[in-house]
Amino acid sequence: MAPRKFFVGGNWKCNGTGDDVKKIVTLLNEAEVPSEDVVEVVVSPPFVFLQQVKGLLRPDFSVAAQNCWVRKGGAFTGEISAEMLVNLQVPWVILGHSERRALLGESNDFVADKVAYALSQGINVIACIGETLEQREAGTTMEVVAAQTKAIAEKISNWTNVVLAYEPVWAIGTGKVATPAQAQEVHDGLRKWLQTNVTPAVAESTRIIYGGSVNGANCKELAAKPDVDGFLVGGASLKVIFLFPLLSSP
Ligand SMILES: O=C(CO)COP(=O)(O)O
Numbered sequence: 001m002a003p004r005k006f007f008v009g010g011n012w013k014c015n016g017t018g019d020d021v022k023k024i025v026t027l028l029n030e031a032e033v034p035s036e037d038v039v040e041v042v043v044s045p046p047f048v049f050l051q052q053v054k055g056l057l058r059p060d061f062s063v064a065a066q067n068c069w070v071r072k073g074g075a076f077t078g079e080i081s082a083e084m085l086v087n088l089q090v091p092w093v094i095l096g097h098s099e100r101r102a103l104l105g106e107s108n109d110f111v112a113d114k115v116a117y118a119l120s121q122g123i124n125v126i127a128c129i130g131e132t133l134e135q136r137e138a139g140t141t142m143e144v145v146a147a148q149t150k151a152i153a154e155k156i157s158n159w160t161n162v163v164l165a166y167e168p169v170w171a172i173g174t175g176k177v178a179t180p181a182q183a184q185e186v187h188d189g190l191r192k193w194l195q196t197n198v199t200p201a202v203a204e205s206t207r208i209i210y211g212g213s214v215n216g217a218n219c220k221e222l223a224a225k226p227d228v229d230g231f232l233v234g235g236a237s238l239k240v241i242f243l244f245p246l247l248s249s250p
Contacts, residue, residue, distance in 0.1 A: 007231075011234050012043065013234060028043070044064040044092070047066070051088060086122060094232075095114045130145065131169065141168075171212025183222055183225060191208060208228070
C-alpha cells in the first residue's frame with residue numbers, strides 16, 4: 001500500500017483582513033517546499049476570503065472551508081452549504097472542530113451527518129476529534145475519541161476522502177502541546193480502532209493528523225512518530241514560518 005502522504009493544514013479560524021490574506025498568501029507562494037507528491041498543503045481561511053485565497057494561491061496548495069451545513073442548502077440563515085463549496089470549487093472542509101463542538105453545541109451525531117453529507121457532495125473532509133482536559137484527567141481519552149470516530153464511521157462507507165484530525169482540546173491555542181508520546185498513543189489507538197471497527201485497509205491508508213499548539217519548534221519531534229501523518233495548525237498558520245519546519249518533516 002502507498003505510504004500516507006504527509007498533510008499540513010492551516011486553520012486560520014476567525015482571523016484576518018483582506019490585506020492579511022494577501023500578505024500570507026504571497027509568503028506561502030514564495031515558500032520553497034517539497035513537491036505535492038510528498039506533502040499536501042491545505043489552508044483554511046474564513047468563508048469570506050475563500051475566493052480571494054483561491055485566486056491568489058499557488059496551484060500546488062489547496063483550500064478548505066472551516067465548516068458547512070449538514071444537509072442541502074435552503075432556509076438556513078447564516079449557513080454555507082456543501083453545494084456552494086462545490087460551486088466555488090473548494091475541495092476541502094474542516095468539520096467537527098472542537099471550537100464548534102464546544103461553543104456551538106455540535107454533537108457527535110451532528111458532526112457525523114455533516115461529514116457524510118459533505119463527502120456525498122464530493123468534498124474532502126478534515127474531521128476533528130479530541131478530548132477535553134477533564135476527560136483526559138479522568139482517563140477517558142480513548143473512549144471519547146473512539147465515540148467521536150464511531151459516530152462518523154456509522155454514517156460513511158468510504159474513508160478515502162477523510163483526514164482524521166486529533167486535536168486535544170486542552171492543547172488548542174494554549175501553548176500546551178501534547179508530547180510526541182501522547183500524540184502517538186492516541187493516533188495508534190485510533191488506527192487500531194479503525195482496524196477493528198472499519199477495515200485494516202482503511203486503518204492503513206487514513207491519515208491521522210495532530211492539532212494543538214503545533215509550531216516550528218515542536219513539529220519535528222511530533223512528525224517523527226509513526227502514526228502522526230501531518231498537522232492541523234491554528235495560530236502558527238497565520239505566520240508563514242509555519243511552513244518551513246513543517247514541510248521539512250518527516
Ligand atoms: O485548533 C487548531 C487547529 O484546528 C489548533 O490551534 P492552535 O495551533 O492555535 O493550538
